[in-house]
Amino acid sequence: MNGNVIWQEATVDRARRWQALGQQGATVWFTGLPGAGKTTIATAVEARLIDAGRCAYRLDGDNLRHGMCSDLGFSKSDRETNVGRVGEMARLFADAGTVALVALVSPYSDCREKVRALHEHDGLPFMEVFVNTPAEECARRDPKGLYARARSGHLSGLTGVDAPYEPPPAPELELTPDMDVEQATAAVLSALG
Numbered sequence: 001m002n003g004n005v006i007w008q009e010a011t012v013d014r015a016r017r018w019q020a021l022g023q024q025g026a027t028v029w030f031t032g033l034p035g036a037g038k039t040t041i042a043t044a045v046e047a048r049l050i051d052a053g054r055c056a057y058r059l060d061g062d063n064l065r066h067g068m069c070s071d072l073g074f075s076k077s078d079r080e081t082n083v084g085r086v087g088e089m090a091r092l093f094a095d096a097g098t099v100a101l102v103a104l105v106s107p108y109s110d111c112r113e114k115v116r117a118l119h120e121h122d123g124l125p126f127m128e129v130f131v132n133t134p135a136e137e138c139a140r141r142d143p144k145g146l147y148a149r150a151r152s153g154h155l156s157g158l159t160g161v162d163a164p165y166e167p168p169p170a171p172e173l174e175l176t177p178d179m180d181v182e183q184a185t186a187a188v189l190s191a192l193g
Contacts, residue, residue: 018097023054025094027119028192029102031112031168032131033160034146035138038103041131041175044185046101055097059090061104074157080111087115094124107159109166129188130171135160137177
């Protein structure tokens with residue numbers, strides 16, 4: 001850490017901020033293979049929270065790679081950096097009293113655990129949601145054409161095809177493909193409280 005960089009204490013503490021907002025912040029971290037339904041479910045949860053008058057924001061992995069993570073590729077190191085950056089941002093959103101809905105493949109369990117530890121260290125709620133859609137179903141859906149490109153040899157390093165995905169050993173919530181979007185949304189909202 002650079003000695004010229006000094007942490008600035010807040011004049012408005014979290015309790016005061018959350019009381020003024022009438023809600024607590026939290027991070028809901030959706031993980032799973034590409035095409036599993038993370039973004040679809042996170043979008044539906046966001047809409048339901050907003051409609052209920054709660055502050056929520058979806059942090060989508062693809063969208064973030066257009067901006068703050070646009071300098072990253074898909075090597076193991078870059079994926080770890082990506083998860084770390086998004087985790088830091090989600091922590092700030094949660095501290096501000098917003099429900100941060102992160103839809104990010106985040107293939108490595110140790111990276112997700114570091115994000116969890118970051119939240120726990122700061123006393124912020126963190127909920128890992130495993131969107132457990134099998135690779136065959138993700139490839140059948142293939143909303144972005146990634147699996148087709150990987151099969152044709154035009155894309156390498158696709159998580160779940162030729163790059164690893166480490167499922168969470170103990171997520172707070174597991175969503176399965178037999179659940180439709182409404183059921184999955186209801187399950188997330190119920191777990192979030």
